[in-house]
Amino acid sequence: MARILVVAEQRSGKLSDATLELCKAAKAIASAMGAAPAAAVFYKDDSLAKEVAKYIPEVFSVVDAKLEAYNADTYTEAVKAVVAAQDVKGVLIPHSYDGVDYAAKAALAIGAGIVSNCNKFEMQGGTLVLNRNTYNGKIQEQRSIKTDKFVVTFEKGAFDKEAAGGAGSVTAVAAAISAPRRTTKEIVAMMAGSVDISQAKIIVAGGRGTKEKDKYNDIIVNLAKKLGGEYAASRPVVDAGWTDAARQVGQSGKTVAPVLYIAAGISGAIQHVAGMKGSQCIVAINKDPEAPVFNIATYGIVGDLFEVIPAIMAELG
Amino acid sequence: MKIVVLVKEVPDMESKFKIVGDAKIDESQIAFKMNAFDEYAVEAGLQLKEKFGGEVIIISSGPERVSKEIRQAFAMGADWGIQVMDSQVDEGDNYVVSAAIKKAIDSLGGVDLVLSGVQAEDDQSAVTGVMIADLMGLPHCTNVVKIEVGGDGKTMKVNRELEGGFNEVAEIAMPALLTIQSGINQPRYPTLPGIMKAKKKRLDIKKAGEIGAAELGEAGSKTKFVKMFFPVSEHKAEILTGDAKTAAKTLVDKLKNEAKVL
Numbered sequence: 295m296a297r298i299l300v301v302a303e304q305r306s307g308k309l310s311d312a313t314l315e316l317c318k319a320a321k322a323i324a325s326a327m328g329a330a331p332a333a334a335v336f337y338k339d340d341s342l343a344k345e346v347a348k349y350i351p352e353v354f355s356v357v358d359a360k361l362e363a364y365n366a367d368t369y370t371e372a373v374k375a376v377v378a379a380q381d382v383k384g385v386l387i388p389h390s391y392d393g394v395d396y397a398a399k400a401a402l403a404i405g406a407g408i409v410s411n412c413n414k415f416e417m418q419g420g421t422l423v424l425n426r427n428t429y430n431g432k433i434q435e436q437r438s439i440k441t442d443k444f445v446v447t448f449e450k451g452a453f454d455k456e457a458a459g460g461a462g463s464v465t466a467v468a469a470a471i472s473a474p475r476r477t478t479k480e481i482v483a484m485m486a487g488s489v490d491i492s493q494a495k496i497i498v499a500g501g502r503g504t505k506e507k508d509k510y511n512d513i514i515v516n517l518a519k520k521l522g523g524e525y526a527a528s529r530p531v532v533d534a535g536w537t538d539a540a541r542q543v544g545q546s547g548k549t550v551a552p553v554l555y556i557a558a559g560i561s562g563a564i565q566h567v568a569g570m571k572g573s574q575c576i577v578a579i580n581k582d583p584e585a586p587v588f589n590i591a592t593y594g595i596v597g598d599l600f601e602v603i604p605a606i607m608a609e610l611g
Numbered sequence: 612m613k614i615v616v617l618v619k620e621v622p623d624m625e626s627k628f629k630i631v632g633d634a635k636i637d638e639s640q641i642a643f644k645m646n647a648f649d650e651y652a653v654e655a656g657l658q659l660k661e662k663f664g665g666e667v668i669i670i671s672s673g674p675e676r677v678s679k680e681i682r683q684a685f686a687m688g689a690d691w692g693i694q695v696m697d698s699q700v701d702e703g704d705n706y707v708v709s710a711a712i713k714k715a716i717d718s719l720g721g722v723d724l725v726l727s728g729v730q731a732e733d734d735q736s737a738v739t740g741v742m743i744a745d746l747m748g749l750p751h752c753t754n755v756v757k758i759e760v761g762g763d764g765k766t767m768k769v770n771r772e773l774e775g776g777f778n779e780v781a782e783i784a785m786p787a788l789l790t791i792q793s794g795i796n797q798p799r800y801p802t803l804p805g806i807m808k809a810k811k812k813r814l815d816i817k818k819a820g821e822i823g824a825a826e827l828g829e830a831g832s833k834t835k836f837v838k839m840f841f842p843v844s845e846h847k848a849e850i851l852t853g854d855a856k857t858a859a860k861t862l863v864d865k866l867k868n869e870a871k872v873l
Contacts, residue, residue: 305773366741366750366751366752367750389737390774391753391754391771391772391773391774392773394730394737394738394741394753394754395741395751395752395753395754395771396741397738397741398705398738398739398741398742398745399741399742399744399745399751401742401833402742402745402746403745406833407704407706407832407833407834408705408706408738408833408834409834410736410737410738411735411736411737418837423837426735426736427735427842428733428734428735428839429622429624429628429636429732429733430624430732430735431842432624432628432841432842433628433630433636433839433840433841433842434839434840434841434842435836435837435838435839435840436836436837436838436839437704437834437835437836437837438834438835438837439833439834439835440832440833440834440835441833474750475750475783475784475787476750476751476752476781476782476783476787477781477782477783478779478780478781479768479780479781479782480779480780481773481777481778481779481780482770482777482778482780483776483777484776484777484778485776496872521873529793529794530793532794533793533794534797535797539776540776542776545774546772546773546774546775546776547775547776548775548776549775553872554866554870554872554873561624574870574872575866575870575872576848577862577866578848582625584628588847588848588850589842589844589846589847589848590846590848591848592848592849592870593848593849593850593851593862593865593866593870594848594849594850594851595850595851595855595858595859595862596850597855597858598855601855602855602858602859604855605855605856605858605859605860606859606862606863608856608859609856609859609860609862609863610863
């Protein structure tokens with residue numbers, strides 16, 4: 295039977311949550327297409343393959359010392375080897391930093407079309423149709439894949455995590471893994487700082503809409519201080535140097551889950567939402583009524599943050 | 612150093628989007644601009660040229676109006692460019708576009724470095740750069756936030772952004788393709804002399820056939836567009852109405868008495 299194959303993702307030997315989400319996705323897609331869910335695990339030994347087998351019935355394990363850390367060249371060779379050795383119809387890859395680094399390359403290597411950054415699927419007359427965000431989440435599009443095999447990357451959180459409990463089989467797949475053309479020298483922490491915003495009970499975060507450093511300080515920092523919380527920022531604010539990287543919330547920054555998260559001048563791009571959606575109460579202040587941030591907020595104010603926040607400050611007394 | 616920077620035109624995301632016939636956005640309502648991530652790539656290319664000499668060549672694909680974004684890159688300091696202007700390319704998926712751009716780069720007869728933005732703001736697929744690298748047989752690195760070219764001019768040390776505030780420091784042989792993440796630099800503004808010079812810089816307009824791109828349109832695509840629509844959110848915030856003062860008063864009251872978080 296044709297397989298819908300999840301390519302597992304790990305860092306320092308620990309599986310990512312996205313891998314467990316894709317195990318769920320593989321089961322759903324396989325069931326809808328009359329295929330079987332499976333996973334491919336690439337690592338220095340078969341320990342991770344055994345771990346993944348708790349989540350999915352069949353695991354193909356490629357073992358090579360060169361697969362200890364992720365690399366686009368070696369992962370592509372390993373995907374190609376598994377697809378050559380087994381009946382694989384579809385390959386699912388997390389739309390993560392590693393995933394986007396090799397998914398398109400792997401698709402070309404196996405002659406498959408790719409639809410990336412998807413969040414949902416459905417069957418239309420026997421064809422797999424993928425939903426994905428475009429235009430900063432303002433519009434959804436649907437695409438299908440014309441080639442015999444397909445590659446799909448799914449955004450984080452598109453599926454729940456599969457629960458452990460099964461006892462799947464692990465099959466070794468032989469692959470000749472070449473020396474990669476890009477070599478990892480080290481992994482370094484870039485956000486060392488004196489503040490740990492992940493511990494804050496109240497966070498006031500400012501985005502591009504805060505316009506400039508002085509205004510960010512005036513509005514966001516002062517409201518945070520008034521509320522006894524911490525101030526934070528979305529990526530554009532950190533890129534512009536208005537505050538330090540240790541205060542960045544999102545996929546490439548910190549993940550936070552405070553009691554109250556106030557997002558001001560932040561549109562709510564998926565990368566930012568990934569870092570704050572676990573907050574208990576979310577307040578969004580944005581002048582664009584269609585900003586995606588209103589889809590995850592508890593309370594929303596459509597308006598100019600330079601008017602609304604001073605009014606909140608006045609109201610707090 | 613011969614550096615190619617790939618530039619894409621995208622809608623300003625604050626435009627008012629209207630969908631026509633489930634199939635496309637109403638472009639008459641849209642303000643277009645250069646993909647923000649590509650601006651960082653242009654700046655990265657210019658900084659490398661300033662250090663190592665050579666030229667920065669802009670390549671873009673799209674209708675006539677795209678020349679505005681290419682000329683913006685010229686005004687920043689890029690030397691010349693190629694615009695693939697062919698509806699058969701525009702109608703294709705990211706594979707068709709990648710294959711055409713690859714051919715345009717090939718026409719330069721060998722380059723040292725190809726740079727692109729990490730993704731386009733409109734389709735958010737993060738696919739094209741990696742595809743072009745693979746079609747060209749080049750090593751690549753995505754999400755690059757730092758570039759250091761070695762003294763020999765043949766290798767680079769790059770920082771690749773990872774989740775959660777970490778960077779992978781990697782070494783990569785040149786020629787290579789890098790996709791550039793925001794924050795790597797502060798893109799320069801075009802100067803007035805730069806804008807004047809940009810008007811005179813060479814921009815080659817090429818049809819797909821002229822660069823030998825053969826996989827075109829829907830037929831050459833590996834994926835198929837089905838439809839587009841506005842998302843229906845299962846959850847919507849409770850919008851607090853009124854002027855700023857009224858909304859602020861309601862908010863503070865709700866945070867204290869309803870959500871009980873203050």
